[in-house]
Amino acid sequence: MSAAAPGLARRRPAARRAPRGRFRTVWKEARRDPVKVVIFLLLLAVSAGMLYPFLFMILNSLRSENQYLSGTGFSTVSWGQLFANLPVGRELLNSTLVCVASIAIILALSSAAGYAFAKLRFRRQGLLFFAVIGSMMVPLQSIIIPVYVNFAHLHLINTYLGAILVYAGFGTPFATFLMTTFFRGLPDELTEAAACDGLGHAGSFFRVALPMAKPALATVAVLQFIQIWDDLLVGLLFLQEPTNRTITVGLGVLSSGRVVSVPVLMAGSLVSALPAVLVYLFFQRYLVAGLTLGVNR
């Protein structure tokens, strides 16, 4: 249908010059096909349903405990309480540190391994590929107890390194799958030619393949950022000290610990959600690409 009657959004260039004309077009379209009006209204209702919880969070973070209970009035007192109860700055810093380090490891390992699996030929390649990619099947809960005990022996509990290794190890299989898929799409002639021209295979990887892989690397980074930033379980077990907690864990502990008022929790939720939402807003299409990649698996 969209081919027969081009979507209204596509007429934007003309509309930008004359906003009135745009609304007239919308109106004309609506008269010609009233079902579109119904669809528009339905989508409006769905969006309201998706947005309501966030609106609830934002509005109630701007209330005191009593204002929340009565549902009237606004104040910023809860934000003050949040900063008094939760070392927000420190926790945001911890989250950032853990995310950046884990993602750096994942990007380095998965792009190298992906290139090797897609473009090089070596003994036991099939076995290695199966080991790395097949590990995608292992759920976090199945390995978390042995990993916890192993890391306790290695004195890695309550260290950033411990949490980073778990996040990186858990993220690497899917990232490698994604990178292998991407590199397989690059023409062999390109990487072979570079290798024969004296760059060698390492040079061909670093100087030719990697610069072309930026979109795939971005997809991996965005997917992993959201996953690691939003994680509770690993943080709860591997970063237990108030000084090295991530923001998500801090919030989880705050909610289950001492009784804190709802508006304070809502303010904390808002702070913890904001960075991931901003990443989402700016890099939405990388996220979409990563999500739909597995369809043809």
Added chain:
Amino acid sequence: MRGAGGAEGREAQLTSDAPMVLTAPGPGALQAAALPAERSVRRRARGGLGRHRARAGILLSVPALVLVLFVLIVPIGEAIYYSMTNWNGISAQWVGPSTYTSLFKDPVFWRVLENNGILLVSVPVALAIPLGIAALLHEHVWLWKLFRSLIFLPTAVSWVVIGMIAVRLFAPSGIVNYLLGLFGLARLQTDFLGHEYTAILAVALTFVWSMIGTNTIIFLTGMSTTDPAIYEAARLDGAGRWASFTQITVPMLKRYFQFTFVITMITAFTALFSLIFIMTGGGPGYGTTTLEFFVYQQAFDVGQFGTGAMLGVVLFVLLFGVSLVQLKLLREQQ
């Protein structure tokens, strides 16, 4: 070499409005990748470049393998071993496979699986609603891109935050009860999180809501890859919106149904720990304790590391089994 051909083109494509689609391998990529590689090793490894290539391949892929061995493969082996022991995290006594038979006789285990069953039943709902929304978005009405972004938004928000808000929405004075009253269903009003079966219902509903964004986007991508000419032909043949939806859109999305089913089920079984932790803590009773939550509870609340490891193995086997069935179904169709 940075400007080497494709790089520029690829980035230009990214800034366009169409959702980016990375080239994906066909089904069975796992085997396809392995076989030709193994075959050519002996033939090519004799040449100087071949040997160089083999060395580069090992150098580049071993770091990933080491990390995965350290964090995933060795631990899953340990989990299988320790699942047959009495283990408190420090010392373990060998018991043998009888730990599994006693687990399967434990009524609590079946109560927990029942909760997983309820979540499994909610999976089709978590596909049906997004399918409808994707169909609406695919009509490309005014502001549809804005709607798409809004609907996709919860994908970025953590289960902790979603759970934190959901607790308030399902509270006795929350909006869910208010809406029930509004639609004349006042006798259904209850303290949702206070009773076993309404609590798991609240968790399942929150889960379904959270999956709407992800699944809608996946279906929408599927619909946008369908050739518009097919719809045009159907329209000329007199097919209405509903007919094109049921006769063209749904059959074309088969692959997408399978994919969303698998990821939604995996999410239901392995990603809801934080949501349950925040919303109910597994209670009331075992009302919202799913298998993954039971793993955590047994190990870190009760101190039964052996039982926890065993539950983890059961979860792994369960998901592995479902994925194998899925793969087999896919094969049979081709």
